[in-house]
Amino acid sequence: MTRSSAFVGRSAELESLRALLLPRETAAFAVVEGEAGIGKSRLVREALASVDRTVLIGRCREPFPYGAILDALHGLTTTAERPNQITGVLRTLLPEITHLLPSEPTPVGDRRFDRHRIFRAVRELLAALGPAVLVIEDLHWADDDTRHLVRFLITDPPPELALVVTFRREELPAGLNGRRPPESVPRAHISLRPFTISEVRALIGEECASAEALHERTAGIPFVVEETLRWGSDGVPPMVREELLERLARLPITANRVAQAAAVLGVAETAEVIGEVAGLTPQRCRVALTAALAAGVLREVGDCRYGFRHSFAQQSVHDTVPGPDRRELHLRALRVLERREPKPLLRLAEHSRRAGVLTNWMRYGEAAAAQATESGDHATATDLLQRLLEEPELAAADVNRLAVRLGQSAHVGIDQLDPIATLRRLLGDRRLATAVRGEVRLFLGMLLIRQDGDLSAGLAEIELAVRELAERPNLAVKGVAVLAQPFLGSAPLPVLRRWQKQLHDGVFDCADPELRVSLLASHLPARLHIGEGGGVRELLAALPEDVATPGEQRQLARAHCNLADACTSIGHYEWADSLLVSGLRLANDCGAPFVVSTARATQARLDWFTGAWSGLADRCMRLLDEYHDLFPVSSELSLVLGLLAVARGEWDEAARWFAATGVTRPREAIGPVAIDACAGLTRMWLSKGEPEAAAQAADDGLKLLRDKGIWSWSGDMAPVAVTALLGTGREHDAYRVVDDLETGIAGLDAPLPAAALLTCRAQLAEARGDRSGAIELHRAATTRYEKIGAPYFAALATERELLCRMDGDRSQEELAALAETFDDFGATRDAARCRHLLRGLGGGTPSRRGRRGYGNELSPREQDVARLLAQGRTNREIAEVLFLSPRTVEQHVARALRKLGVSSRGELLT
Incomplete structure (x- = not known):
């Protein structure tokens, strides 16, 4: 892992190693083991960053005598005390530090005795350093002399030396395991595992669309994850390939052949199958497979099945096989797998394609696509049909049949971009029959409306398809069904x-x-x-x-x-x-992934309206990770994230999420989503105290409503629009909004706009000085919002009512309770506004829940401050969001940093 990357996970391992490296009067010993790329060196580096000792690091590279130890010692500049006379034997080995060493004693001439003197000399030199850490990296590559010297130091360590060794267990030579320091020496054995999906997501942040897919390709190995991010998703990262090829180069020919057969098979298989594909007898296969396993090229996957650690390793080996040999291996794999029942259709299709057997590729490929469709795996079906349609020798009948099946499969699934390109190409293919063209165009249009920026183009394709399908009314009406949707x-x-x-x-x-x-x-x-x-x-x-x-x-x-x-x-x-x-x-039972995607987005927006905000932002982020290519879904999720950000006072985040809804491009947007995004922007500008910007956002949302003529979507937009218009002196425009709303929803089944109408009328009553009428209308609005299950809007209506009738202690108590209600939602900004109003009224009595001490836990205000700090906000910006003085924020910041165990804002961001 690179130094610049985030340090993810490993918290327990890091604390264990840090504790061991604390200065002490006794020696200490730590082992850090794990496979290649697992992050051994990074863990050690992180632990050393806080160590107050002399640090020596040696890496086992070229196999020369005492290589890693000399590598660690050659840069010494001073010692805590004068080294023992025996250390003079190191003058020849370490000419760089002769100024620190006494004169060289006379050689004895006995090789074993001289080697023992070198061991003692190294130990005494390390002892002269005082508190020190010696790290030996990659001990599995060490020469024999280094390994014996490390064993010597383990069993008889200098009194203040912490010895840390890292290695790959699968490559560790015999003889190093089992060595233990004296019982009095503190020790730690740390075995690093691959990252989980959540840890991969934390490592990559927003750089990658799918942490799950990346985890699957890389097996969660940190080095492979980072190299994949660095080089992109095309092909194998160079350093990953080079590391694998180095291992292959050390293998005998038969072991290479076994690895190539396993790579061609693609999935873990038995030794018998691998040997048959490789063309080896069982005995030779067993010996070769053992060698490949020992070198870490292959690994046992489950019981008696063998394959690669991750897909990049498999691809690296596959790519080393010359073309003719590769074709022959795929043919052998095809013959072996054809004997199985039930037939593995997908694998047979792939081997047929790679072996160049077009007839089998067509037969197995289409059968595998049908099987995938029946099982609900539309992504696999779509991919297979696309690749089949790329074959230049397909007959016209095959093109027509497969094109329709591709459109059907892509429409049901969630993989859109590649099928769109294929369907566009097919519309220009002369083999496509006139009777099929309209159907293919219809599917193309239905896929386009799911893409950001292609909605109007998709509707145009569908309208053209409806005309082309005039003689096929059952298909034409499917296009009509799309064109009839109000939100498109x-x-x-x-x-x-x-x-x-x-x-x-x-x-x-x-x-x-x-x-x-x-x-x-x-x-x-x-x-x-x-x-x-x-x-x-x-x-x-x-x-x-x-x-x-x-x-x-x-x-x-x-x-x-x-x-x-x-x-x-x-x-x-x-x-x-x-x-x-x-x-x-129903959708999960029958396998309808696109329906599931839209339903999950609807659930997120429903949770926003009904106040079920706990964990909602994280859920939306996970869904965006999964459905980023589906604009109707991603825009709705972005809307929810924007609305949550406004309620928390996160203006930059809110603006970014609202922009992702397509609000600036209404022709390409989902109608109710764009209108609610305008409402969110209006509320944001009102909260920031910028009335003109709020009025402009309101005008944008009202224009969308009036252009569409669908006032049943005005439930969130109308009240904040009236607030913004009244706030800029545009009373006439505010009255017009209320008139339009009242006319627009007359006789309609639209509960939210009906409640919003009461809030709008209350604001107008307030503006003309009818305080009692405004109070009554606000109260009625609160009741209506509560009845339909919209508690956040009910709380906002209650706040408006309280502001109208501030009548002493009772109102102050209600305002304090309302602040806690907003806290329960996670509406930080709204809660802070209520408390600010309460302070202005001279309030500040304990809440209905009483006060509690938080000890070393963050209080709610400290949690708000820490969250805003983590976004890089300044004290002044935090004070603005939370309606606090900069001095109060400064105190909250100090307490939050102390409780979180960090010393600065920068450390918190890291």
Whole structure:
């Protein structure tokens, strides 16, 4: 691992080693073992950083006598006391430090005696240093003299020397294990394991889209992870390849052949299979396999199966095999695996392709894709179909069949980018039949609308496909179902109604059960989004309770999850929660990963509305890691992260997340997401005390609402827009918003905007001096928000009411309780604002929960300060967020740093 990289995990191991290296009057001994690249040297470096001793480091490189020990000693400049006379025998070996050594004694002439004198001399020289640490790195590569000298120092160490040795156990020569220091010597044996997925994620931060995938490719070995990040994902990192090839070079020819056969097989296999593919007799294979295992090229994976530590090792060896030999090995693997039942179709397809057997590649590849689709593994099916379609010798019938199957598989799955490129290329392929072209274009459009920046292009492709599919109405209506969705693109409500009328007719004209459920899954949520559903219960009654096929179940899952999304947007939160439970169960049962992705994003936004914020930000980050290529999903998750950041007073974070929603490109954005992002930006600017910027953000959100004409999405936008407009003296515009809202939701099923209307009217009453009317309306809004299950909005309405009727001690108590309510959400900024208001009123009485001492734990305020410190905020910026004085923040900072055991802001950031 590089010095500049973050030090991740290993906290227990680090503390163990640090404790051992503390200055003491006795010797100490530590062993740090682990495979190549596991981070042995990095752990030792981190431990040495805080050591107050003379530090000597020797590395076992070239096998020359006493190499690592001399490497460690040659740079000495001083000793604590004059070295013993015996150390003079080192003058020849260490000419760089002769000024520290006494004169050389007369050689005895007996090699064994002279070597023992060197051992004693090294020990005495180390003893003369006083408190010191001697680190011997990579002891497995040491020469015989160094190994014997280390054994001597272990069994008879200088009194103040801490000896640390690192090695790879699998390469350690016999004779070093079992050596123990005297019982009085403190010792530690540290065995390092690979990183977990969470530790890989912590190491890479935001540099990599998928920690899980990186962990799988690298087996969690820190060096391999870092080299992969440094060189990108294309091919094997050079240093990883070189390290593996060095090991191969030390192996006999038969062991190389075994490694090549294992690399071609790709997965761990038995010795019998490896030997047959390698063309070796069982006896020769056993000897060769043993050599490959001893060198660390192969490892035992499970019982009696052998393979590589990570995929880069396998790829490195595979790439060393010359082309003709590689083809022959794949042919042998094909023959061996064809004897198995059931046939491993995916492996047979891959070996057929690499062996150049096109007929088998087509047969096994298409069968493997069908098998993957049936099992819900749409990513594998999509990849196989794409690669099959790249074959230049495919017949037209094969191209047409496989193109449609590719579109179907990609549409259900979550792998989008490569299939888009393939489908675009196919539209220009002369082999593609006219009857198939519209269907391929339809799938292309449906994939494009999932990509950031391609939504309008995708809708245009779908509209063209609908015209091309005029003679195939059952396919054309699928395109109509997409064009009828309110949340896609900039089409206003009158245009949407025309598409929805066609969709309605298509539903009731449809005789195919699966298609009918599919159309209902689009039609019913579209009606609910615009508030014209006639009630959730009525819409659910139109759906079948039982379905007959996996395809129908997938569409029923879509229907439940899409309805949940609409319920979340308009304020039916209890229905949304119930629908998500049933929708996710159906989607997981039948294998519908794209439906699952949208449902998980909807769940995150629902949790925001319903105040279930604990762990929400971390969950959104994990989901973004998984679904970063799906814009409808990633934009919704980014919205939630932005809204959470505003509530915590993290302005830069909030602005970054809102930008990721596509709010600046409404034609390419998801409608309700973009509108709520404008609401979040308005709230952010209001919190920062910048009314003009808040009013501009409000204008942007109101324009989106008015252009779409869908006021059922105004529940978050309308109240903050009225606040921003009134705050800049635009009372007339504020009244217009309320009038538009009232007209826009009249007769609609839209619980959240209905509650928002009460808040808007209350603000207008307050602006015209009707204090009692404002109080009554705010109270009614609070009740309505609580009834629909939106506690954060209820708390904001309560705060507005309290500000209207500040009436002595009772209001102060309620404001203190409200601050704690915001704390429970994690709304740091809102809680701080309430406490600031309370201090201004002369409040400061203990909370309803009483005060408690936190000891060495961080108090809630110290937690807020530490979190903001970790983002690089200055004291003044923290004071602004938390409504505190810089002096108070300074005190909180000092206490937080002390309790966290760090001495500076920089150390906290690290």
